Amino acid sequence: MGYRDFVLKGDIAYSIAKDALCTSENSFLVCSDGKSAGVFSQVPAQYRQLPLIDYTGKLIIPGLIDLHLHAPQFSFRALGMDLELLDWLKVRAFPEEAKYQDTAYALRAYTALVEDLKKGPNTRCCIFATVHVPATLLLMDLLEASGLVSLVGKVNMDRNSPDGLRETDAAASIGATREWLDRYAEKKDKKNTNCGPILTPRFIPSCTDDLMRGLSKLQKQYRLPLQSHLSENQREIAWVRELCPESSCYGDAYTRFDLFGAEVPTIMAHCVWTEGEEMELLRRRGVYVAHCPQSNSNLASGMAPIRRYLDAGIAVGLGSDIAGGAHTSIFRTMTEAIQISKLRRFTGACDETPLTMEEVFYLGTLGGGSFFGQVGSFAAGYEFDALVMDDTSFAPPFALTLGDRLERAMYLSDDRHIIAKYVRGGVIQ
């Protein structure tokens, strides 16, 4: 299976736009030099000499994209779900994250995460690590070796966090971040290409202004993307309003440090309560929303108005938000995104049409994938991330369209149904 160029035969489905799902039964998907050369009903002449891997009857779709998860929280997913965000951070998240000072602990916990990710349907992830440089580099090594593609951030936090996790001050946090980036750069010379760094101020409440200014400088120097949290929870938003009285909205608090899109490829997780000016900032500055519906339910944060963001032309992808969410699979997130969009009407949002199956499939593939470049589709030129799924175990006693099969795979599949997984044309094993 170690071919560089090859052809897969099967029942192929992929998005080319948020409302355009392409389905091709019994067709051929060509991988050339790690990229899709397109989907064909017959193998074109120039590819006929390539090895053909016959997945007739199997579903072939792009790998799924997780725009938001916390690696050190994988160990305690599905615990303490009776708490809300700020209490949950204090009682569950922060004490656990402090343990990653110990690289032996980190090795054990991160290995379990990476094994889970390899088995599941996601092929690319944007990941929060912790403040700890050695543990973050260790996570990056594990992810590099996995063959999955990821962006990993050493977290910055120098206020409003417990001793043992809070960095001493802005200078210490920036110094550690530089050390992390420099040590990563040494590795990169050794041809690390799967895992890269992303700047990761935790969120406004845990970063001083000095730290944000320092990160802005670092961002420009290293030309790094950035991920953080935005408008997840009403208590959090009220807190940001107190901390940043001069800012007109939470998004503006990042913008003032030039850490909110525009030149900086940026993901903001959640955006449950974003409206008005903040929506306009997201749109104008090309910031990606990582929609994490399970987390928003588990932590009682709210129901994000994703239909409004899509209508406004805001970029949206999906996130598991481990461990606000308990499940890494973005299939699960897709179905939860539909469910939440349907329940929005009971909050008074009667004008919003629910998200469709085609739309959430787009969000979990091409929508989030575009943050990584040409990723999340099988249109020619896209990087070759693919899942091959055997859905026969839940085939009903009647014929299904390929779209129907895709809907069922979202709701019913688990890692047992994934029979092959490719990232950039390489097999994940």
Next chain:
Amino acid sequence: MGYRDFVLKGDIAYSIAKDALCTSENSFLVCSDGKSAGVFSQVPAQYRQLPLIDYTGKLIIPGLIDLHLHAPQFSFRALGMDLELLDWLKVRAFPEEAKYQDTAYALRAYTALVEDLKKGPNTRCCIFATVHVPATLLLMDLLEASGLVSLVGKVNMDRNSPDGLRETDAAASIGATREWLDRYAEKKDKKNTNCGPILTPRFIPSCTDDLMRGLSKLQKQYRLPLQSHLSENQREIAWVRELCPESSCYGDAYTRFDLFGAEVPTIMAHCVWTEGEEMELLRRRGVYVAHCPQSNSNLASGMAPIRRYLDAGIAVGLGSDIAGGAHTSIFRTMTEAIQISKLRRFTGACDETPLTMEEVFYLGTLGGGSFFGQVGSFAAGYEFDALVMDDTSFAPPFALTLGDRLERAMYLSDDRHIIAKYVRGGVIQ
């Protein structure tokens, strides 16, 4: 493993009341004559001669109870989830149900359902079949042989349903129901004990007054329990108001035919929009609410106020509502019940505290189990329905309480983690 009386050793958790979870690590659960003789830290003298099955380190909990599912809808679960209730019934449910006229089709489809139920965590179910007598009897035979305990209803519907599924008139529907009950009674003489009948008027819109009157007579003659639907969707409720202008509420429409609790053990699925007088009817007449949160999200029905029902002393259990819900496991339903209870506040219900892990575990075991008698707990005298689960594959790198392990099993387990399943002391294989 074919012992009649035996002892299980392991980490045991069970509810004894809605707010009382008992946890006993490394303890002994005694099965005597198909019933629990209790949980002990040491095996009492009178049970020391019994075979001991050593599940040290494994989780042992009562089997889960599904108070509401539609057997003929299993085949198309996770399809057409972009529709709402009344459209979905028309486009998806009714055409599929009409196929069960064909017993060969029914055999194929029902076999797949029963195999799924055997593998999953549920031990008892209340099931809607279709209007068809032969297919309903066939389903009952399959369930009888499975070892699971169930109540199955031949559905009654003589109006507002498509040709090919609608029964000709009330007399025909009652006649078919009598035939079904008489043919079941013949089987019962052959010692069928796992699967019994339950009267099943589909819902008010599909049953004429004559049919309801006939069912009330049948109920009294055969002394049968009853299941139906109540206040699921706002359009449906408006329709019932039109159909029954004399009724003060949807629940009253059943009550007028004496088919709403009191002497009739009754389950009403959904109760999403129940309030005021209808709540009082539920409480006073001891009607069980089958809460089906996933279905209520998938079909955009709403968010049921379960906290209010519990506070009012109304009996509540959980339902998968296959195929409004896509998943048979009541573990999944438990987590969704918590999530929906947290999101209720965004509908304006700010006074309702979310359901806790302990409460939803109660709802999915003892809460629903009590409909079957002394079922859903390990207190002495309860019928011996038990799951043994190996949760080591998701054990974190730190110690957990037994309550924590239970919470994780709810969110993270699937049928791979169930290593043994007992119903009334017999092993499900």
